[in-house]
Amino acid sequence: xxxxxxxxxxxxxxxxxxxxxxxxxxxxxxxxxxxxxxxxxxxxxxxxxxxxxxxxxxxxxxxxxxxxxxxxxxxxxxxxxxxxxxxxxxxxxxxxxxxxxxxxxxxxxxxxxxxxxxxxxxxxxxxxxxxxxxxxxxxxxxxxxxxxxxxxxxxxxxxxxxxxxxxxxxxxxxxxxxxxxxxxxxxxxxxxxxxxxxxxxxxxxxxxxxxxxxxxxxxxxxxxxxxxxxxxxxxxxxx
Ligand SMILES: C[S@@+](CC[C@H](N)C(=O)[O-])C[C@H]1O[C@@H](n2cnc3c(N)ncnc32)[C@H](O)[C@@H]1O
Numbered sequence: 001x002x003x004x005x006x007x008x009x010x011x012x013x014x015x016x017x018x019x020x021x022x023x024x025x026x027x028x029x030x031x032x033x034x035x036x037x038x039x040x041x042x043x044x045x046x047x048x049x050x051x052x053x054x055x056x057x058x059x060x061x062x063x064x065x066x067x068x069x070x071x072x073x074x075x076x077x078x079x080x081x082x083x084x085x086x087x088x089x090x091x092x093x094x095x096x097x098x099x100x101x102x103x104x105x106x107x108x109x110x111x112x113x114x115x116x117x118x119x120x121x122x123x124x125x126x127x128x129x130x131x132x133x134x135x136x137x138x139x140x141x142x143x144x145x146x147x148x149x150x151x152x153x154x155x156x157x158x159x160x161x162x163x164x165x166x167x168x169x170x171x172x173x174x175x176x177x178x179x180x181x182x183x184x185x186x187x188x189x190x191x192x193x194x195x196x197x198x199x200x201x202x203x204x205x206x207x208x209x210x211x212x213x214x215x216x217x218x219x220x221x222x223x224x225x226x227x228x229x230x231x232x233x234x235x236x237x238x239x
Contacts, residue, residue: 028063044160049113066095073096080180083105086100086108089174090112094123097120101127101129109131110133112133147179148175152182156210160197160198164200169210171210176238181236182234183235184231185231186232187204189201201229218233218234218235219232
């Protein structure tokens with residue numbers, strides 16, 4: 001296995017003010033409660049919709065919302081000036097989609113949560129992004145083979161393993177010839193027992209399977225200031 005490149009962005013390790021971190025603990029606790037309850041039901045991903053609705057459009061209630069595009073996507077985009085058709089998978093509140101739109105991509109963004117899609121559409125109404133409700137487990141047929149760029153940020157790590165292994169093989173087929181797949185998330189420290197999720201940090205072994213049949217372009221990992229844990233960016237190209 002090729003060792004991942006490891007360029008630490010920053011390692012300041014600053015603690016946020018206590019009251020903010022108390023609020024985040026509460027938000028995270030509520031998320032875990034919702035996710036655990038849904039996991040044993042016949043709709044294990046239904047908690048995403050419940051959580052977005054429960055927030056009453058207060059971004060502080062969405063534990064994964066960074067209110068900005070992911071820095072690894074921004075960094076990738078600076079080094080890769082291509083554009084064309086992009087698909088953002090599990091787009092949440094749409095910051096990555098809006099960033100790519102501003103960079104000149106023609107963007108489709110989908111999420112399993114109808115409320116997330118409507119909220120993102122409202123937040124980014126000055127863009128021409130094509131928003132859709134969709135499920136990576138069963139992507140629209142006319143998305144297959146269509147995209148020059150497919151971006152997945154923090155979604156594989158947010159879904160339980162038995163669903164993740166069924167959803168992840170659906171990413172590569174969305175690419176057009178010559179297209180690029182960018183996956184970003186938490187990287188597992190294989191020397192430690194991981195905490196139970198969500199989120200679940202992912203291993204390079206798992207990520208290798210995501211890119212099966214594609215040409216590996218990059219495996220990058222680094223820490224991000226004020227964010228927990230090591231993060232990866234894995235990039236592949238379709239021949
Ligand atoms: C942890 S959030 C990340 C959201 C966004 N990518 C971000 O980085 O802010 C995971 C997102 O994936 C969506 N999601 C979960 N399962 C999905 C699926 N099977 N298909 C599409 N979206 C899904 C959730 O609704 C949620 O918005």
